[in-house]
Each structure stands twice: as structure tokens, then as C-alpha cells.
Amino acid sequence: MKRKTFSRAKKKKIPLELDITSLMDILVILLVFLLKNFNAADLTLDLVKGITLPTSTSRNLGTNSVNIMVNKQKEIYVDNKLIGNANHKSEELADLFKALTDKKEKYDMKMAIKEEQKTGRDVASVKDHRPLTLTKANIAIDQNLHYEVLRKIMHTASLAGFHQFKFIVQGDYQ
Amino acid sequence: MKFKRKPKELLRPNLIPILDAVFIFIFFLLMTAQFIDIYELASDAPAVTILNKKQEKDKDPLNLVLLIKQNSITLTSGLDMNVIRSMKKEQKKGYNLAKLNAALIDIKRDNIKESSIIFKPDSNVPYSDIIVLMDVVRKVDFGLDTISYINENGENSTTEELFNNIIFETII
Numbered sequence: 047m048k049r050k051t052f053s054r055a056k057k058k059k060i061p062l063e064l065d066i067t068s069l070m071d072i073l074v075i076l077l078v079f080l081l082k083n084f085n086a087a088d089l090t091l092d093l094v095k096g097i098t099l100p101t102s103t104s105r106n107l108g109t110n111s112v113n114i115m116v117n118k119q120k121e122i123y124v125d126n127k128l129i130g131n132a133n134h135k136s137e138e139l140a141d142l143f144k145a146l147t148d149k150k151e152k153y154d155m156k157m158a159i160k161e162e163q164k165t166g167r168d169v170a171s172v173k174d175h176r177p178l179t180l181t182k183a184n185i186a187i188d189q190n191l192h193y194e195v196l197r198k199i200m201h202t203a204s205l206a207g208f209h210q211f212k213f214i215v216q217g218d219y220q
Numbered sequence: 221m222k223f224k225r226k227p228k229e230l231l232r233p234n235l236i237p238i239l240d241a242v243f244i245f246i247f248f249l250l251m252t253a254q255f256i257d258i259y260e261l262a263s264d265a266p267a268v269t270i271l272n273k274k275q276e277k278d279k280d281p282l283n284l285v286l287l288i289k290q291n292s293i294t295l296t297s298g299l300d301m302n303v304i305r306s307m308k309k310e311q312k313k314g315y316n317l318a319k320l321n322a323a324l325i326d327i328k329r330d331n332i333k334e335s336s337i338i339f340k341p342d343s344n345v346p347y348s349d350i351i352v353l354m355d356v357v358r359k360v361d362f363g364l365d366t367i368s369y370i371n372e373n374g375e376n377s378t379t380e381e382l383f384n385n386i387i388f389e390t391i392i
Contacts (some may be wrong), residue, residue, distance in 0.1 A: 070239075085252075103355045192345060193342065193344070197388070210262070210263075216258060
């Protein structure tokens with residue numbers, strides 16, 4: 047009996063061609079959408095829950111600094127960390143003051159060490175002679191709160207050495 | 221004599237490098253995307269400045285103050301706080317911003333170098349109202365584009381800025 051052999055002729059391999067037209071369409075749409083939303087601001091703010099920013103016609107781009115946020119419940123956050131609330135009767139908010147002075151001290155020390163590495167002067171003398179540089183505070187407050195809260199925040203911040211306030215607002219496209 | 225036409229070969233551009241670039245670009249944009257457009261409005265804490273004698277003789281300080289109450293706003297100037305304009309807040313329309321802007325344009329024309337205004341809001345004024353008023357005092361708005369004036373060199377010049385330096389009086 048003759049043995050049946052399966053002799054298969056070797057097929058030529060044809061390179062697989064993927065139709066990427068639809069993928070390209072999606073990518074182009076996504077690219078246009080993302081480009082339109084691109085904000086060149088140095089400031090990236092991760093808003094805490096319960097804050098609706100007021101709208102403004104301002105087009106000044108924000109810069110990074112200490113971020114103070116107050117939500118509807120009057121809870122105060124410094125750089126996204128809950129530090130207390132603004133329900134106190136007194137004008138000075140002790141928790142905020144402490145948090146801001148800590149931030150300032152840390153920043154000053156960091157800058158002094160950098161300066162020391164650059165110039166070779168010791169940290170203590172650099173820190174004493176260098177003008178304080180962290181004087182700006184970004185303030186993001188819920189639009190429904192009253193001026194009383196803003197006043198307390200600004201008052202406390204200025205006592206802690208921050209005398210430039212940047213109110214964070216969202217763009218108004220009317 | 222008939223020539224046999226060669227079938228045209230379909231030209232296929234190599235899209236791989238451009239796709240690579242687009243992918244990287246998309247990742248970069250996705251990582252930096254912020255879906256709320258955030259801007260800032262600046263204000264400084266009040267500071268004491270000492271006027272020298274020459275400045276004092278030349279002109280009285282403008283001392284422009286905006287008193288903001290829940291139901292009205294009052295614009296005053298001078299050390300005696302002379303009332304320039306007072307406006308009530310309407311229930312539906314809110315503050316009359318066009319009127320305030322017009323009053324500020326008139327003041328700016330007479331005091332072109334001045335750029336400061338003091339805000340004195342009451343405790344119960346909503347923060348959103350303060351931001352609206354800050355917008356109005358900062359720039360020429362409501363139909364008028366710019367303010368024309370003659371600068372120090374005697375040339376015609378224009379500006380669209382009103383009182384950019386906003387100071388809150390009651391914070392210290």
C-alpha cells in the first residue's frame with residue numbers, strides 16, 4: 047500500500063497589513079482636543095473636594111507657590127493637606143499660621159542650603175542675610191463663602207510673612 | 221503599436237515614525253492636562269509708604285476706595301473719602317458694573333499714572349462678588365476698548381488698564 051503523503055507546497059508569507067486609518071482618525075481628534083485644552087501655566091492645582099472657583103476674565107497664568115484652599119465647609123487645606131477650619135471667631139487662624147510658617151522655614155532652609163552649595167558660605171549666615179523669597183500665596187476659595195473667610199486667610203497669611211496674594215479663579219468664556 | 225500599461229503601484233507612506241511621535245505627544249498632553257482653566261488675580265497686603273515732600277506738594281493722593289456692602293457699592297476718593305458714585309445692588313442684575321466701569325474710566329483719565337485702588341468689603345459680601353468687582357476695576361470694559369492719553373514725551377498713547385493694583389484694606 048502506498049503511503050499517503052501530505053506534501054504541502056510552501057505558501058509565500060504575505061506581510062500582514064493593518065488598516066490604521068480609523069486609529070489615526072481617533073488620534074488626530076484626541077490630539078486636537080488635548081492641544082485645545084493645553085494650559086501653559088506653571089501652576090498645577092489639584093482642587094480639594096467642595097470647592098467651586100469663581101469665574102473671572104483674568105488671563106494671568108498662575109505660578110507655583112504655597113496653595114491655600116478653603117472649601118464650602120470652611121475646611122482649610124495647605125498644599126492639599128487638611129490643617130483646620132476657618133470657623134474660629136478670632137481673626138488669626140492658629141493652625142494656618144503654623145502651617146505657613148513651617149512651609150516658609152522649610153523653603154528658606156532649602157534655599158539656604160542651595161546657596162551654600164553654590165557659594166560655599168555656611169547655612170546660618172546665608173539664612174540670616176538672604177531676603178525672604180517665599181512671599182506669595184495662592185488662595186483658592188469656594189465662590190459661595192463670604193469675605194470674612196478671605197479676610198481671615200489673608201490676615202493670617204500676612205502675619206506669617208506672605209504679602210502677595212493670588213486668587214485662583216477659573217476662566218470665563220462669555 | 222499598443223503598449224501594455226503597467227498597473228500603478230499604490231504609494232504607501234511609512235506612518236510608523238509619525239505615529240510614534242503622535243503617541244508620545246498625546247501622552248505628554250494627557251499627563252499635563254488640566255480640565256479647568258485656572259488663572260490668577262493678584263492682590264497685595266497693605267504696606268505703608270512714605271510720601272516725600274515734593275510728591276505731597278504736587279498733588280494730593282488719589283486714595284481711591286471702593287466700599288463694598290452686600291446691597292451697595294460706593295466709590296470714594298481723597299483723604300476725606302469724598303463720595304464719587306454710589307450704586308445699589310439690584311436683586312436680579314446685581315451691581316451696576318457698567319456704571320462703575322464708566323466712573324473709573326473718568327477717574328483714570330484724570331489720574332493716568334495711578335494704578336491702585338483700595339477694596340473695603342463688608343464681612344458678609346460673597347467672595348464671587350469681590351472677584352467680579354476686581355475684574356471691573358482692572359480693565360476698560362463695556363464697549364470702550366482703550367483710554368487715550370498724552371504720555372510724558374508728548375506722544376499719543378493708549379491703555380486698557382484701569383486700577384490693576386488692588387489692595388484689601390481690612391486685612392491687617
